[in-house]
Amino acid sequence: MSSGEGRVDVEIEQKRSGEAPAGKAHPNTCPRCGSHYRDEELERTLRVCPQCGHHFAVGARERVQQLADPGSFVEEDADLRSADPLGFFDLRPYTERLAEAELATGLGDAIVCGRATIEDEECRLAVMDFAFMGGSMGSVVGEKFSRSCESAVAGGVPLVCIAASGGARMQEGILALMQLPKTICAIEELHESGGVLVSVLTHPTTGGVLASFASLGDVVLAEPGALMSFAGPRVVAQTTREKLPDDFGLAESNYRFGHLDAIVPREELRPTISQLLRLFGRP
């Protein structure tokens, strides 16, 4: 939230917020259990609340750090940017939204891809970042994911994908929708050449990303509490006027209905992925 001058202000705000009137939450409050946390502490616990186990969002770069062996990650295709094919303009131009997202996140788009090792197992990593325009998939996300598939084929190693996305990027119109079949065709090529896709769904993975590559892993995992639905809860409630179950669209519900192989808490994610990489790597 805060920009260059913000650092001191944030601290002041944090100190002040203790005596803030009721209704104004402390900025570092766990949304689930209401306990307060310190930033460094949360980073150490992989952004999982030490009190209740709530999984906070993790940015793409931090996720790479959590999963890859130190120093092993080599980013690929970092120079790709969206080209605004429609000259899209809603309340603000798409190009402005893109520039703002890049400034805020330091990312070129909503996915970071590259080569890495995880507990010495070589793989390709494709990690999405919800902070970049809601992790939406446009041409760049589709292209980078597809290139990761090809890179995995070329290297003869598995692809590990960590999804976090609100769906297709409206500002790229029909071309955003075409990223669904595009990424799926890339996975088909990967699978035909004997390649492996391990797909991890994190909160939230919805819409076009769930309806494409995220669902097509040889193994599909999710983090606890991750929303994974094609249509969001609000859309479903408004369209159908149905009362939604408390666990609507959550990983736990999807696991019960057979759409997931396992729900993996974040601290177990790295060893679980490396276990799978070992198993697939030794036929």
Add this chain to the structure above:
Amino acid sequence: MPNEAELRLRERLSKLGAMKLLRGTKVSGELERLQEQLDRLQEEPSAEEIWRSVELARHQDRPYTLDYVERMLDDFFELHGDRGRSDDPAVVTGIGSLDGRTVVLVGHQKGRDLKERTARNFGMAFPEGYRKAMRAMSLADRHGFPLVTLIDTPGAYPGVTAEQHGQGGAIARSQAAMARLSVPTVACIIGEGGSGGAVAIAVADRVLMQEHAIYSVISPEGCAAILWRDAGEARKAAAAFKPDAAHCLELGVIDMVVPEPEGGAQTDPDGSAALLKGAVLLALAEIEDADPETRRRERRAKYRAMGVLTTG
């Protein structure tokens, strides 16, 4: 000085023109009208024209899948059920004869009156519908029948049980199944091509789109509600994300535009079906002699190339 997009459009249009879309069909006088359509396409559709397509695509009298099946196919036999848990009436599958060859047909189906509309769930499929479609696809592949799909849905059904039964995964797997097929495949957007629910059955060697159909990532109302925070701004949203056939052709998302009778398909369902049949036959003729492996590779390569990016 024409920009890059214009150049691309011109090139695609000249290719389209060279294909003589309707030569060989028995519809007289249509070639001339097609030329007019192509001339019109060279100009960017206005916001009003785009909105007119949105309205025509949703017109209550617009021919639906079964209206075309009845007029295009002989000996149609409908296949029901996903062999798992139900038969989704929002998706029609079957086998029939198209100009002497057996084809498998898959299409969304809307209802005409209130009762049928409810029964067909307004053309919004459950995962069971896509699983039924996949069953028909594998049948086509097993017997070497070309696959023809007709797309006309506001979107996949956003409901609690649809989610519980795996809507996202079903849509993904249906596309993957289409990417794998060895047989020739032709898809045509005949009304609303609504997002994931549409593309689920539209991954094909040739994708056609009727002149006044729309194909989009989100409904105009949905887009307006999110970006303008007001569903009433749907016209503005449609003008911004351009779901019309001319733009889809320009962006390389579809392979040809199928003309409709003057005033829209609903004015003359027979004429519209004749035009559609001619276009499907032409598309099939282009692809059915190819080596299956080559055809599949080219299909995937076509989708792999979709998108617009820059570097740096």
